[in-house]
Amino acid sequence: MKRRDFLAGAAGALALPGAALAQVDPRDPLVRALTNGAPVRKGKVTLVLPQLADNGNSVPIRITVDSPMTPADHVKSIHLYSERNPVPNMANFYLGPRAGKAEINSRVRLAGSQRVTAVAKLSDGSFWYDAAPIVVTLSACLDES
Amino acid sequence: MAARIQIPREAKRGDVIEVRILIQHPMETGYRHDDVGHLIKRNVINALSCRYDGVEVFRADLSSGISANPYVQFYTVAEASGDLEFTWIDDEGERGSERQAIVVRG
Numbered sequence: 001m002k003r004r005d006f007l008a009g010a011a012g013a014l015a016l017p018g019a020a021l022a023q024v025d026p027r028d029p030l031v032r033a034l035t036n037g038a039p040v041r042k043g044k045v046t047l048v049l050p051q052l053a054d055n056g057n058s059v060p061i062r063i064t065v066d067s068p069m070t071p072a073d074h075v076k077s078i079h080l081y082s083e084r085n086p087v088p089n090m091a092n093f094y095l096g097p098r099a100g101k102a103e104i105n106s107r108v109r110l111a112g113s114q115r116v117t118a119v120a121k122l123s124d125g126s127f128w129y130d131a132a133p134i135v136v137t138l139s140a141c142l143d144e145s
Numbered sequence: 146m147a148a149r150i151q152i153p154r155e156a157k158r159g160d161v162i163e164v165r166i167l168i169q170h171p172m173e174t175g176y177r178h179d180d181v182g183h184l185i186k187r188n189v190i191n192a193l194s195c196r197y198d199g200v201e202v203f204r205a206d207l208s209s210g211i212s213a214n215p216y217v218q219f220y221t222v223a224e225a226s227g228d229l230e231f232t233w234i235d236d237e238g239e240r241g242s243e244r245q246a247i248v249v250r251g
Contacts, residue, residue, distance in 0.1 A: 058212040091207050095219070098224070100222040106215070107212040109211065140174075
């Protein structure tokens with residue numbers, strides 16, 4: 001193999017993980033079930049989690065979506081995914097134009113340090129996401145507490 | 146199942162109001178064992194919905210990934226005086242409901 005070919009191949013291989021970082025993995029069957037193969041872009045959604053949780057049994061979470069929430073342009077639903085929980089799809093929230101403001105606050109259980117992802121479906125059919133890492137010192141679900 | 150709903154008592158028409166609900170429920174995950182080692186059956190509230198004067202304004206599918214005594218906060222536009230009525234159901238089929246009135250002026 002010529003040195004030039006090798007470099008071109010290496011650059012291609014490096015570009016792939018980059019593309020995966022820009023989007024939620026579309027091959028993930030859970031996300032696929034929701035999007036039906038449509039692209040999920042980063043942006044519009046803001047997911048706020050504490051950086052560190054002493055106890056994974058109750059972690060405050062806030063999801064906001066940048067949307068005018070009018071009948072023509074609103075958030076239809078927000079879906080929460082966990083990387084390490086035994087039930088990866090933690091919750092789905094369904095909103096509508098009557099919400100006035102696309103923001104949800106709740107408290108979740110997290111089984112260990114991980115990345116939590118929120119995917120929002122908009123009324124125009126597009127999907128947006130945000131993800132946040134969190135360190136959990138005492139995990140929920142799996143231990144006897 | 147007891148629940149507490151927190152909404153403003155009154156609001157101006159068109160205002161975006163904050164709605165908070167806290168439901169007393171263990172949200173049993175199904176992964177815990179009791180004192181003699183038997184698995185405790187999963188029992189979580191799996192569906193929660195909120196109707197404003199009979200029209201659904203919010204709905205959620207919950208799972209064991211939501212903390213015990215689930216707390217949810219969202220927003221809605223104050224359209225008219227009336228009731229916000231929450232209903233929910235858990236894995237054992239037990240239903241709960243709670244309502245709170247709001248007065249809308251203007």
